Amino acid sequence: MCRRAMRARRDCRLTKSFAASGVCFSARARRSFLSVVRKRARQRSLLARRRRLTRSAFFAEGVCGIKRSLREIHGTVECLHCKPTAKGLPERAEGFYASVMARKKRALITGVTGQDGSYLVELLLAKDYEVYGLVRRSSVQSFERIGHVLARVHLLSGDLLDERSLVTALEEAQPTEVYNLAAQSFVKASWDQAVLTGEVTALGVTRLLNAIKTVDPSIRFYQASSSEMFGNTPHSPQNEDTPFYPRSPYGVAKVYGHWITVNYRESYNLFAVSGILFNHEGPRRGLEFVTRKISDGVARIKLGLARELRLGNLEAKRDWGFAGDYCTAMWLMLQQPEPRDYVVGTGRTHSVREFAAAAFREVGLDWRKYVKVDRSFLRPAEVHRLVADPRRVRSELGWKPSVSFRELVSLMVRADLRRLQPPEVVLVGERRSAARR
Numbered sequence: 001m002c003r004r005a006m007r008a009r010r011d012c013r014l015t016k017s018f019a020a021s022g023v024c025f026s027a028r029a030r031r032s033f034l035s036v037v038r039k040r041a042r043q044r045s046l047l048a049r050r051r052r053l054t055r056s057a058f059f060a061e062g063v064c065g066i067k068r069s070l071r072e073i074h075g076t077v078e079c080l081h082c083k084p085t086a087k088g089l090p091e092r093a094e095g096f097y098a099s100v101m102a103r104k105k106r107a108l109i110t111g112v113t114g115q116d117g118s119y120l121v122e123l124l125l126a127k128d129y130e131v132y133g134l135v136r137r138s139s140v141q142s143f144e145r146i147g148h149v150l151a152r153v154h155l156l157s158g159d160l161l162d163e164r165s166l167v168t169a170l171e172e173a174q175p176t177e178v179y180n181l182a183a184q185s186f187v188k189a190s191w192d193q194a195v196l197t198g199e200v201t202a203l204g205v206t207r208l209l210n211a212i213k214t215v216d217p218s219i220r221f222y223q224a225s226s227s228e229m230f231g232n233t234p235h236s237p238q239n240e241d242t243p244f245y246p247r248s249p250y251g252v253a254k255v256y257g258h259w260i261t262v263n264y265r266e267s268y269n270l271f272a273v274s275g276i277l278f279n280h281e282g283p284r285r286g287l288e289f290v291t292r293k294i295s296d297g298v299a300r301i302k303l304g305l306a307r308e309l310r311l312g313n314l315e316a317k318r319d320w321g322f323a324g325d326y327c328t329a330m331w332l333m334l335q336q337p338e339p340r341d342y343v344v345g346t347g348r349t350h351s352v353r354e355f356a357a358a359a360f361r362e363v364g365l366d367w368r369k370y371v372k373v374d375r376s377f378l379r380p381a382e383v384h385r386l387v388a389d390p391r392r393v394r395s396e397l398g399w400k401p402s403v404s405f406r407e408l409v410s411l412m413v414r415a416d417l418r419r420l421q422p423p424e425v426v427l428v429g430e431r432r433s434a435a436r437r
Ligand code: NDP
Pocket: 110, 111, 112, 113, 114, 115, 116, 117, 134, 135, 136, 138, 158, 159, 160, 161, 180, 181, 182, 183, 184, 185, 186, 200, 224, 225, 226, 227, 276, 277, 278, 279, 280, 281, 286
C-alpha cells in the first residue's frame, strides 16, 4: 500500500473514533482534528528521536529546529538560538534540552539484582530509559549480575517489607513505569519461610501499589506473576482463563499478588498488569534452581571438579524459555494502550530428566552415570506438569521466544564451563569448533 493510501486509511480510522465519541463533526472540525493529531504524532516522533541523542549530538542538530529551516530557506546551517557563544550555549537552548530530557522515560525496577532484573536493566538502557533499581540493605552487597551496567543505573535503598521506603524511592525516581520483580522466589524455601514469603511476595505487592497510588497514580505497574499459580490445575495447557490451584506457600503468595494487582486496577483505575510467566532461565539463573544446578553440575563433572549430581524429582515437567526474551514481554505489556494480563511461555514442556540428559549430552557424557536421586530435594507438594498456551501474547503483543530448549541448555552449560574452567584448559570440542570457525 502506498503512503498516501495508508495515511487515508489512518485518517478514516481516526475520524471514526472521533465520530463515535458523539461530538458534532463537520468537515471543518474533521480537518482541524486531523491536523492536530498529525502535528502531535510529528512532535512525538521528533521527541523520541531526540531523546536518543547524546548531549553533543543534540546540540549539533540544532535544538529548536531553526537550523533546518534556515538551511532550507537561506542555505545556511547556523542556528541563531543554539549557536554557542563565548559564554557557552544560550539559556534557551539549555532550557529546551532540559525539558526534552525531563520527559525521558524512567523506570524503577524492584529485584534489580536478580536474574530478570539484570536482563531488564539491559533492555531498558538500550531503549534509552533512565533506570532506577531498588536494592535492599545487606551486610555484603552483591551486584554480580548488574556489575557491567552499574555505572548507568541509579540504585535506591528500599525493601518490599517497608512501605515508607517504597514511597521515598518513588518520589526520588519519579518513574513512568515500575517493574515489581522482587520476591522470595525460590519455591522450595517457601515451605521453610512461609510467613516471610507471604510478607514479601504477597503483601509486598500491596505496599508497592499503595505507594504508587500515593505518589503518582499515572505510573504504569508490572507485577511478576508466575505459572506456579496454576500448580495442580487439571487444565492443560494453561492460559489467562485457567483457574489457579497453587501448591506451595510461594504459589499462594503469587496468587495474592496477582489478584491485588487486578483489584487495584479495577478499584483505582491504575495501569497495573500481571505477567503470568512460565519458567525462564539463563546463565544468570540462581544456582538453587534446577536448570542452573544442572548446568553448573555438568560443567563441574566435565572439568573433574565433581563426581555426581544430586537431584530431586526427575519427572517434573516445565515450560522453560530464555529469561532475556521474557523481559521483552514485560516491557511490551507496559507499552499497550490498555492494561491486560498475559501468559508468557514457549508452549512446550520438558522433564527435569530431559533437561539433564540434554545438558550431559552437550559435553559428550551420559547423564545416567552421574545423576543420583536425593529425596531431600523432593517437595512436600509437587507441581507435576506445566505448559503455557501463549496465544494471547503472540497475537496481541507479537511476542515469541527466540531461544529453543536445546539452545537454552547449550547456552547455560557453555557459560558454566567458561566460568569454571581455569584459563589454560581448553576443551577438545571447543578447540575443534574454534578451528572450524
Ligand atoms: P531472583 O530470585 O533472581 O531475584 C529476586 C530479587 O528480589 C532479588 O533482586 C532480591 O534481592 C529481591 N528481593 C527479595 N526480597 C526482597 C525484599 N524484601 N525487598 C526488595 N527486594 C527483594 O528472581 P528472578 O529474577 O528469577 O524472578 C523475578 C521475579 O519474577 C520474581 O518475583 C519471581 O518470583 C518471578 N518469576 C520468575 C520466574 C522465573 O522463571 N525466573 C517465572 C515467573 C515468575 P537480593 O539480591 O537482595 O536477594
